[in-house]
Amino acid sequence: MTARRYEGYDLIGDVHGCGLSLRMLLARLGYSKKDGVYCHPKRQVIFIGDIVDRGPHIREALYIVKDMVDAGHAQIVMGNHEYNLLCYCTPKPDGSGTFLREHNPRHRRILQESLQQLDPYPADKADFMAWIKAMPLFLEMETFRVIHACWHQELIDEFKGMMGGNQIDDAFLYRSAEPDTFEWVLMDRLLRGTHLKLPNGEVMVSRDGFKRRYFRTKFWANNPQRYSDVVFQPDPLPEHVARMPLTDRNRQDLYHYASTEKPLFIGHYWCEGDPLPLTNNIACIDYSAVKYGKLVAYRYDYEKTLSADKFVWVDVRTEVLTKTK
Template sequence: MPDIKGFDLIGDVHGCALSLSMLLERLGYRRERGTYCHPSRQALFVGDIIDRGPRIRESLHLVRDMVEAGAAQVVMGNHEYNFLCYCTPGRPGSGLDFLRSHTPRHHRVLKETLDAFASHPQEQADFLTWIRDMPIFLEFEHFRVIHACWPQALIDRFARDFGGNRISEDFLHRSVDPETFECELMDRALRGTQMKLPNGAVITSKDGFQRRYFRTKFWSGSAERYADVVFQPDPLPGDIARMPLSEQDRAQLLHYGEDEKLLFVGHYWRDGEPAPITSNIACLDYSAVKFGKLVAYRYDHEPRIDPAKFVWVDIAREVRAPEPGDVL
């Protein structure tokens, strides 16, 4: 690879390989011997390459080929982690058949990925090995990349105790025990911060799951009510949104300050026209697999997120329109 002059941060792909090819070409990448490359830039994927979409194997091949050619880097998303745990047997004496139990709910989330590999067991095994070795985060001189949230104290401990930015097989097995540091790190980094709904409340999300927790902002420094910290596609019921946060609630919140390095994440299913969250945080997940947008940000060492540097493929308009019965 030539000297890298700029980076292209790319949001959650979720098996949308055709849209990804369109986006890469829009960004100036061209196929060379079957692999997308750019003469002076590198793509950085924020994770969640798999699940839900129509071309999961193709997406994985495309991204892995780019990584192996030096044309890209990728961090692990929660969907890659779930897939890895679902397919990894528990160790003798652990009491676990697999690190992620094979419940109907867990199978439903992974169904498209499992179906895609049903006739390709060796290929699945190869990709699982590759996924296990994905970095959890990337940190450069002036910016950072992680799937959901940057928990500085946990990352500092990880770097001190384990070195680097990748997990081991032992780390993976410990990460499913909710009492461990390993579990806390993976939960924060790959799923973000969340808060329990008050008074035992339950909401049904757009994907049909009943949830007792909701995703929270990790950059809000002056939150007063639940509405001030919610960060997810599904709104809170009005009575809950208006409730004041307790001191215990406030203690759960992280704060990524505006004096920190630029931070690029995915995970959060945004909609509308891509824009910065704050002057130094950009979320690149715009619901591509739900006929939203597959989004990139063209980073050229600017000190603040520039709203003009988002590039995207509008899936519904440019790839195909939603069909009757599609769940949006």
């Protein structure tokens, strides 16, 4: 058996521009700067994506992460917010002057902090866009897997057969902006996860003020019966919807990651409270940092069963208030 290069990996959840908290978390994990780049003598970071959007220090966070990746001290997978930003900034190849992601008020609102912080630095922005496009969509290691939102084996296998690896190219990116293509379906599932449409044309208004007709779902629920058994998001379903039984069509739209699969690390889902594994082999490490939650890491040391005592975090509200006193 080949020797392991690292004693372990530190998987860090959605940063969303919380650059100060990222520095604090890296220090707490034992990383320090060498030649201007955070590193550890025996461990490597894996970022789960969503470095951009919403937070106050997006450009700083991007530099911290990119410098670590470029120097070999970290790896990263693409998040849906990186993908959204890339599509928003990429012109359609038809010469129409429009972009892969429509420049409408809703999209602008989601991306506004990233655009405001990157637009004054066009050279940096161009470098970051090229770097984002080259990000892997997933990582499969000997003993564990990493993806932003959902590991869907059949889609991943088809993607690897098409692309020969875990990265997209220009042609794939362009096709991914066309609804219902394989490329669109794959990016939606891997970077946004599974979801169900609210019944009877209902609409929810989320805490951040967006109207939503779909809700995020678990892809690890075992024999779910009702909507309440599969919902996985901070915003609760209306009570009458939560009690409704799942239909056969609902079940077809769900996906199941078995308990016998490799440990899987995901972000994306805005968890709250004290970090805990979702199952014995799935950990979500997004704990709503930019909403004054926690910026969380999981210290993985090749264990087969994930454990609550392996989480390390910075309490963003406490740390920010302490720093500003």
